[in-house]
Amino acid sequence: MTRPILAVSGLSKRFERKLDVVERFARRLGASVDDSVLHAVSGVDLAVAEGEVVGLVGESGCGKSTLGRMVAGLLTPSDGSIQWRGTDLRDLPPAGRHEANLKIQMVFQDPMASLNPRLRVADIIGEAPVVHGLVPRREAAEAVAEMMRTVGLDPGYMRRYPHQFSGGQRQRIGIARALAVKPDFLVCDESVAALDVSIQAQIINLFMRLREELRLTYLFISHDLGVVQHISDRTAIMYLGRIVELAPTPELFAAPNHPYARALLDEAPRVTLEKRRFAPIRGEIPSPLNPPAGCPFHPRCPHAMPRCSQERPDLREVAPARWSACHLNDTL
Amino acid sequence: MTQPLLRVENLQTHFATRAGTVKAVDGVSFDLRRGEILGLVGESGSGKSVTGQSILGLVDPPGRIAGGRVLFDGEDLVTAGEKRLRAIRGRRIAMIFQDPMMTLNPVLSVETQMVEAVLAHDKVGRAEARRRSRDALGRVGIASPEERLAAYPHQFSGGMRQRVAIAIALLHSPDLILADEPTTALDVTIQAQILFEVQTLCRDTGTALLWVTHDLAVVSALADRVAVMYAGRIVETGPIADVIQAPRHPYTRGLLDSVPSRNRRGVPLRSIPGMTPSVLDLPKGCAFQPRCGRADAACAVMPELPENGHAWRCWHPHDADARGAAA
Ligand SMILES: Nc1ncnc2c1ncn2[C@@H]1O[C@H](COP(=O)(O)OP(=O)(O)O)[C@@H](O)[C@H]1O
Ligand SMILES: Nc1ncnc2c1ncn2[C@@H]1O[C@H](COP(=O)(O)OP(=O)(O)O)[C@@H](O)[C@H]1O
Ligand code: SF4
Numbered sequence: 001m002t003r004p005i006l007a008v009s010g011l012s013k014r015f016e017r018k019l020d021v022v023e024r025f026a027r028r029l030g031a032s033v034d035d036s037v038l039h040a041v042s043g044v045d046l047a048v049a050e051g052e053v054v055g056l057v058g059e060s061g062c063g064k065s066t067l068g069r070m071v072a073g074l075l076t077p078s079d080g081s082i083q084w085r086g087t088d089l090r091d092l093p094p095a096g097r098h099e100a101n102l103k104i105q106m107v108f109q110d111p112m113a114s115l116n117p118r119l120r121v122a123d124i125i126g127e128a129p130v131v132h133g134l135v136p137r138r139e140a141a142e143a144v145a146e147m148m149r150t151v152g153l154d155p156g157y158m159r160r161y162p163h164q165f166s167g168g169q170r171q172r173i174g175i176a177r178a179l180a181v182k183p184d185f186l187v188c189d190e191s192v193a194a195l196d197v198s199i200q201a202q203i204i205n206l207f208m209r210l211r212e213e214l215r216l217t218y219l220f221i222s223h224d225l226g227v228v229q230h231i232s233d234r235t236a237i238m239y240l241g242r243i244v245e246l247a248p249t250p251e252l253f254a255a256p257n258h259p260y261a262r263a264l265l266d267e268a269p270r271v272t273l274e275k276r277r278f279a280p281i282r283g284e285i286p287s288p289l290n291p292p293a294g295c296p297f298h299p300r301c302p303h304a305m306p307r308c309s310q311e312r313p314d315l316r317e318v319a320p321a322r323w324s325a326c327h328l329n330d331t332l
Numbered sequence: 333m334t335q336p337l338l339r340v341e342n343l344q345t346h347f348a349t350r351a352g353t354v355k356a357v358d359g360v361s362f363d364l365r366r367g368e369i370l371g372l373v374g375e376s377g378s379g380k381s382v383t384g385q386s387i388l389g390l391v392d393p394p395g396r397i398a399g400g401r402v403l404f405d406g407e408d409l410v411t412a413g414e415k416r417l418r419a420i421r422g423r424r425i426a427m428i429f430q431d432p433m434m435t436l437n438p439v440l441s442v443e444t445q446m447v448e449a450v451l452a453h454d455k456v457g458r459a460e461a462r463r464r465s466r467d468a469l470g471r472v473g474i475a476s477p478e479e480r481l482a483a484y485p486h487q488f489s490g491g492m493r494q495r496v497a498i499a500i501a502l503l504h505s506p507d508l509i510l511a512d513e514p515t516t517a518l519d520v521t522i523q524a525q526i527l528f529e530v531q532t533l534c535r536d537t538g539t540a541l542l543w544v545t546h547d548l549a550v551v552s553a554l555a556d557r558v559a560v561m562y563a564g565r566i567v568e569t570g571p572i573a574d575v576i577q578a579p580r581h582p583y584t585r586g587l588l589d590s591v592p593s594r595n596r597r598g599v600p601l602r603s604i605p606g607m608t609p610s611v612l613d614l615p616k617g618c619a620f621q622p623r624c625g626r627a628d629a630a631c632a633v634m635p636e637l638p639e640n641g642h643a644w645r646c647w648h649p650h651d652a653d654a655r656g657a658a659a
């Protein structure tokens with residue numbers, strides 16, 4: 001890869017959890033101390049090339065949003081570094097870091113929850129570029145109109161409030177707001193999840209068009225495998241705070257390497273002509289308060305070996321451009 | 333053919349609102365046979381949930397059933413009294429909702445709730461009720477059901493809670509289960525587990541299932557037949573494979589075409605223009621007109637939905653040429 005636009009290495013986020021009375025008592029009696037720390041993201045390495053779309057999939061609680069929020073500068077990592085165009089953000093002076101953070105914007109799932117209901121669309125979209133000095137205030141209205149046209153909204157509606165729009169249109173407003181500060185990189189966190197299928201298709205098409213027109217790079221977070229398969233160049237699969245597989249999208253979907261990736265792809269609902277017998281993997285996702293030792297997937301893995309419960313497999317390049325964290329790759 | 337277990341005839345459910353009468357369900361008819369799985373599919377606001385609530389007599393004011401019949405085993409539930417409905421609900425017709433906490437009481441243990449549910453409809457002793465509860469938990473794949481009985485709902489994960497809700501639905505071996513988006517909030521692997529249990533149950537016990545969802549993929553894998561709703565009406569219905577293979581209504585076809593995995597990777601998705609309509613503001617005739625590429629003057633008259641087999645409500649349906657899963 002040429003110099004990536006964004007690279008994270010060893011990125012981790014732990015959340016401290018206050019112990020309740022019983023737990024504090026148990027701890028005094030010698031119970032595991034670590035239970036008060038929630039490992040949301042653990043040691044993630046990921047480099048994204050300029051113009052690339054990297055899809056991030058995994059089941060709820062696996063750490064996708066936490067990773068995305070760290071990348072977007074909304075959450076401070078507990079460990080590890082984030083490099084923007086080759087420079088470690090921690091090495092930048094505050095002004096430089098601020099500038100880099102503006103270049104990375106986030107689009108959220110629920111536009112209603114992320115748009116201030118008391119602001120008019122013109123202010124929602126126009127405020128940040130004015131505050132950050134990207135657009136003089138007297139040109140704000142024209143900049144807003146331009147942004148609205150870019151995302152397929154009628155600028156005639158800029159005096160309206162968010163609740164006067166449909167779900168799909170509100171998501172367009174959320175996208176326009178993110179684009180207004182001229183970012184290079186969008187973290188899209190479940191940005192089409194709340195939309196009906198027919199509207200979802202329109203917004204996916206919008207993301208694809210914007211990528212071309214504005215030369216954007218995306219970290220595209222979704223629990224929907226079909227969406228990620230359609231839009232991403234590469235796909236990363238997370239489980240319990242870690243990336244367990246990372247590969248070019250067509251190859252990953254054609255032949256997943258990691259047993260968890262395989263299970264996830266097998267069980268994703270697809271429109272089929274035949275009735276299916278569901279043959280699910282057993283068990284639940286373990287708690288990130290107490291992640292299993294060794295391979296995090298071993299309690300549910302149909303291929304688990306004795307080694308899997310003791311030794312954690314690293315994410316390794318198992319074939320050109322294909323990364324997987326599974327001991328099975330050693331025995332081949 | 334024997335009488336269907338459930339026959340919904342020209343159901344009309346209206347809500348009186350300040351803005352006008354919302355015809356949330358506007359002339360819905362379908363049959364469900366014993367042991368059959370029918371998927372009721374549509375986008376949000378199309379009237380799926382209200383259809384389910386109407387069947388069970390659970391529509392609250394300002395809503396009311398303005399017309400039609402709901403024949404369950406030959407008996408009209410629309411005209412049945414509340415006492416009769418209560419006897420049928422829970423015992424012969426069970427419900428599962430997207431949020432299991434609609435069924436579960438947060439302050440009672442699972443055991444208390446399940447035992448009470450058994451005793452409400454059956455004259456058995458507590459020990460027998462407890463045994464049945466434990467067995468029901470086991471049947472939905474809950475490990476060590478004996479210990480889990482003592483737990484409270486908040487001690488379970490979302491997927492486990494939904495299993496408990498399903499176990500309660502199964503307690504009386506109902507003839508019909510009405511499920512409203514029960515796996516929508518769950519993760520893929522957990523959803524697959526629940527679909528597996530449900531599929532096994534219908535096969536083993538002959539329970540009929542009405543599965544309400546916005547997710548065509550789930551229905552295609554689970555259901556025998558499908559009914560597609562748009563703006564309060566069924567616009568296409570038929571055996572699931574026929575509808576998926578050769579959708580005839582432009583809306584059904586548009587929905588299928590919008591599914592990302594049915595498009596070539598990376599190219600713009602085929603999408604339906606416009607947005608989901610407000611039922612307060614529908615055109616005269618076919619509700620899909622403003623979004624339909626085939627609309628013409630004929631469409632200002634509402635097309636009928638013929639009975640039986642694969643049927644569609646459209647003046648200019650697509651040809652039957654199979655398009656398969658290929659795209
Ligand atoms: N602010 C927070 N405080 C404590 N725990 C959190 C916080 N944010 C997320 N978590 C926990 O971190 C884990 C990962 O969460 P998240 O990144 O939201 O996952 P995902 O987006 O994949 O569903 C979860 O167990 C979640 O409960
Ligand atoms: N209590 C209510 N008052 C007014 N309108 C309602 C009420 N409940 C549902 N509706 C309307 O009925 C229509 C169908 O709703 P619903 O059956 O919940 O849709 P779906 O389940 O398909 O998403 C919607 O337009 C909704 O606004
Ligand atoms: S390392 Fe072992 S437990 Fe983990 S995925 Fe591979 S085989 Fe399964």
Ligand code: SF4
Pocket residue numbers: 581582583618619620621624625626627628630631635645646647648649
């Ligand atoms: S009746 Fe007319 S408007 Fe309605 S779906 Fe058919 S062609 Fe389209």
Ligand SMILES: [Mg+2]
Pocket residue numbers: 064065066190
């Ligand atoms: Mg998330």
Ligand SMILES: [Mg+2]
Pocket residue numbers: 380381382
């Ligand atoms: Mg609903």
